[in-house]
């Protein structure tokens with residue numbers, strides 16, 4: 299039996315809702331096999347990040363090289379990358395294995411406010427990784443940091459941001475509007491057309507890992523052969539259900555429900 303494969307290069311979230319843990323669950327839910335290269339071990343829970351231990355760039359390379367040489371991957375997806383060295387090895391791995399799609403979720407800080415990528419890392423990400431990215435999935439604060447500008451407040455400003463992000467090299471962008479007021483509108487742009495993906499805003503506290511889960515769902519759909527627009531469409535439905543049926547776990551922002559989309563909970 300064959301199965302599409304996503305390699306996730308990301309950090310471990312001991313809380314189980316974001317990072318590698320979110321990626322593995324999301325891929326499993328969507329019928330895709332996921333392998334992983336861990337970039338950092340974080341001690342975190344629903345309230346915050348207690349400690350971060352970065353993995354040496356050589357070890358990140360070794361994990362990815364081992365699975366890519368043997369198992370291969372239809373898609374490489376990156377999440378938390380800690381610094382320059384890690385970004386450089388990811389860039390080398392992309393050159394060596396030339397995956398069809400490279401989904402980059404530029405994790406710069408956690409929802410709880412801890413900065414997860416160094417400033418030097420941000421510069422190398424912009425220069426080395428974005429030109430090799432086929433789909434970039436920043437939230438509004440991340441996009442603002444990448445462009446060194448103030449966060450957009452309207453859809454018109456989001457369009458302007460998407461154009462500027464596209465000029466940094468990625469083939470396509472999904473600018474996530476989860477942090478705006480009103481409906482949760484994400485804007486897709488590939489240099490040709492803007493496609494908004496909108497969902498009614500859910501009054502939810504349990505949003506830990508939404509960004510990771512959304513990007514992983516896009517990666518999984520791309521691995522199955524969907525085009526970028528359809529992959530984003532499915533991912534939007536997946537994350538909306540995951541947020542709607544999020545778990546009341548912990549004292550802070552609980553994890554989303556990765557099984558809600560498959561279980562079709564709305565139809566009960």
Ligand SMILES: Nc1ncnc2c1ncn2[C@@H]1O[C@H](COP(=O)(O)OP(=O)(O)O)[C@@H](O)[C@H]1O
Nearest residue numbers: 437474475476477482483499500508509512537
């Ligand atoms: N309260 C909400 N209701 C519905 N969708 C949401 C909500 N919050 C975030 N989303 C969606 O979840 C996905 C992740 O977005 P966002 O929260 O902006 O990312 P991040 O976790 O990287 O900050 C996007 O599709 C966004 O529109």
Ligand SMILES: Cc1ncc(COP(=O)(O)O)c(N)n1
Nearest residue numbers: 309316317408507508509510
């Ligand atoms: C290891 C790791 N990676 C990424 C995030 C971002 O999570 P979110 O999707 O909530 O912004 C996180 N909190 N921890």
